[in-house]
Amino acid sequence: MNLQFVKGTPIFTNINENLKQYNYLTENVETEVTIVGGGITGAILGYYFVKKGIKTLILEKGRIGYGSTSSTTSLLQYELDDNAMELIDVIPKENVETIYKLGLKALDEIENIISEYGNKCDFKRRDTLLYTSKKLEIEEMKKEYEFRKNIGLNVDFISENDKKFDFDIKAGVYGINGGAEFDPYKYTHHLLEISSKLGLKIYENTEAIKVNYDDDFVTIETNYGYKVKSKIIIVATGYNTKAFTGRDFGTKTTTYNIATKPLKEIVGWYKNVLIRDNCDPYNYLRTTKDNRIIIGGEDERFEPDIFDESMANKKYNILENRLKSMFKNIKDIEIEYKYCGAFASTKDNIGFLGKDSKNEKLWYGLGYGANGILFATLGGMFLSDLYLGKVHKELELFNPNRFDN
Ligand SMILES: Cc1cc2nc3c(=O)[nH]c(=O)nc-3n(C[C@H](O)[C@H](O)[C@H](O)COP(=O)(O)OP(=O)(O)OC[C@H]3O[C@@H](n4cnc5c(N)ncnc54)[C@H](O)[C@@H]3O)c2cc1C
Structure with a gap:
């Protein structure tokens, strides 16, 4: 488990x-691509690689x-x-649009993946709401709305008079079909199930502890001494990349979540x-298929070696009070899960x-x-x-080297 990166009782694995x-890996193996990290990112990457016929394996320590x-x-x-208005100070406007x-x-x-293989992860397409309860931010919301509308996104402006929600809204941007939710643990496992039928090899409890680069291949040494030889490795280790690079990717914070017990009815x-x-x-909220609410936020600077439990409890209490004050007409709110984890943001908000x-x-x-x-x-x-030689120009936006001097 990724003890220092996730704390508490996360909802989805519980x-x-x-x-x-x-x-776990019990022999030396060769493949084309090794993905290190068996979280949702590793599972997604693994799916696309084997779907395109590339011999791939995943190592999960x-x-x-069970990570993020x-x-x-x-x-x-x-x-x-x-x-968008804040971002255009950092990246060109057309990149925000892209x-x-x-x-x-x-x-x-x-x-599309879910239509092809079935919905085993409670996937649901949703509309989205970005809102403010501060009069001072009404103009900012209007600008965000205008920006999105002008680039052709399907949005509505929500004003103070709109009574769709029980909580106080001064202004908001409503994105029609702009989002979705699912159970990430189920999605990860479903993708791995599909991908293993397509040839993906998956090894749990197998840590990549050392990497040696040769002219034509890479060798990873794993915790039990077995080696994996491949053409490339892809680091999909979430917020923990130290074993593979000295680069410091992003600013790390801890973000806190609480999840309720299933509610009789979600009103307002x-x-x-x-x-x-x-x-x-910011604070963020969603509901689940079994009628729970998850609310998160209250981010603080991430300290890898210190877990401040009393601080975490304060954060969970703040979130619970906020939830109850937003939805006064939901009377049976009881919190079942409390947890927090590392999160990383970047200057331009891109991975x-x-x-x-x-x-x-x-x-x-x-x-x-x-x-x-x-x-x-x-x-x-x-x-x-x-990997197959086709370059998408959009990939430049995600260039890992874009902040290098
Ligand atoms: C409370 C919270 C709320 C969040 N909300 C959202 C959200 O709403 N939307 C969103 O998109 N994102 C959100 N995030 C971020 C989100 O968690 C990530 O986008 C996503 O889960 C990251 O998945 P991952 O697979 O990259 O990382 P992880 O799930 O952490 O997977 C990385 C894996 O790599 C393994 N690993 C590490 N080192 C090695 C090694 N040397 N050898 C082998 N294996 C190794 C780890 O054990 C781990 O399982 C949130 C994060 C938190 C903590």
């Missing part, structure tokens, strides 16, 4: 039984889906951590849309997908930022093509 266990994947709220939406639209493309892609929440407020750090500038055999699949799962999906699509 409401689901252990779906499947894979054997603990259990599949166990605790992600899994709000899948095209919007980023910051609003990244919003790529988010929608990734959503459609997940929906129009169409169970995905909700995010405009605070800094890292692609090759290391100094090492052609070292690739990254790091879905950093608020929509890591959608970025991982784009990573699967684009990196598998890149």
Whole structure:
């Protein structure tokens, strides 16, 4: 388990039984591509690589889906951590447009996978709401709405007079079909089940402890001494990349979540849309198939070696009070799960997908930022093509070397 990166009792590994266990590596093996990390990102990458006929294996040092994947709220939406108007100070406006639209493309892609193989992960397409309860931020919301509308996104403006939600809204941007939710643990296991039929090899409890690069191949040494030889490795280890690179990717925070017991009825929440407020750090909410609410936020600086339990309890209490004050008409709110985990954001809100500038055999699949799962999906699509020699120009936005001096 990724003890220092996830704390508490994450909802998704606790409401689901252990779906499947894979054997650990017991021999030396050769393959074309080694993915290190058996979270949702590794599973997504593995799926695309084997689907395109590339011999691939995954090494997971603990259990599949027990890292950040166990605790992600899994709000899948095209919007980023910051609003467009803030982002255009950092990246060109057309890149913000491209990244919003790529988010929608990734959503459609997940929906297509689910239509092809069945919905085993409680996937549901949702509308989204970004809102403020501060008068001072009404103009900012209007600008975000105008930006999205002008680039052709399907959005409505929500004003103070709109009574779709029980909580106080001064202004909001309503994204029609702009998001989705699912159970990330089930999705990870379903993708692995599909992919193993397509030839993906998966090894649990197998840690990559050392990597040696030769002219034509890479050798990974694993914890029990067995070796994996491949043409490239893809680091999909979430927020823990130290064993593979000295690069410091993103700014790490800890984000906190609580999840309720199943509720009799969720009232005052129009169409169970995905909700995010405009605070800094922001709060985010979703519902689940079994009628729970998950609320998250209250981010703090991440300290890898220290877990401050009293701070975590304060954060969980703040989230519980916020939830109860937002939805006063839901009377049976009781919290069942409390957990927190590392999260990383980047200057331009975009993750890292692609090759290391100094090492052609070292690739990254790091879905950093608020929509890591959608970025991982784009990573699967684009990196598998890149391996086969097809370059997508959009991949440049995710260039792991873009902040190098
Ligand atoms: C509370 C919380 C809420 C979040 N909400 C959202 C959200 O709403 N939407 C969203 O898109 N993202 C969200 N995130 C971020 C989200 O968790 C990530 O996008 C996603 O889960 C990351 O998955 P991953 O597979 O990259 O990482 P992980 O699930 O952490 O998987 C990495 C795996 O690599 C393994 N590993 C590490 N080192 C090695 C090694 N040397 N050898 C072998 N295996 C190794 C680990 O054991 C781990 O299982 C949230 C995160 C948290 C903590």
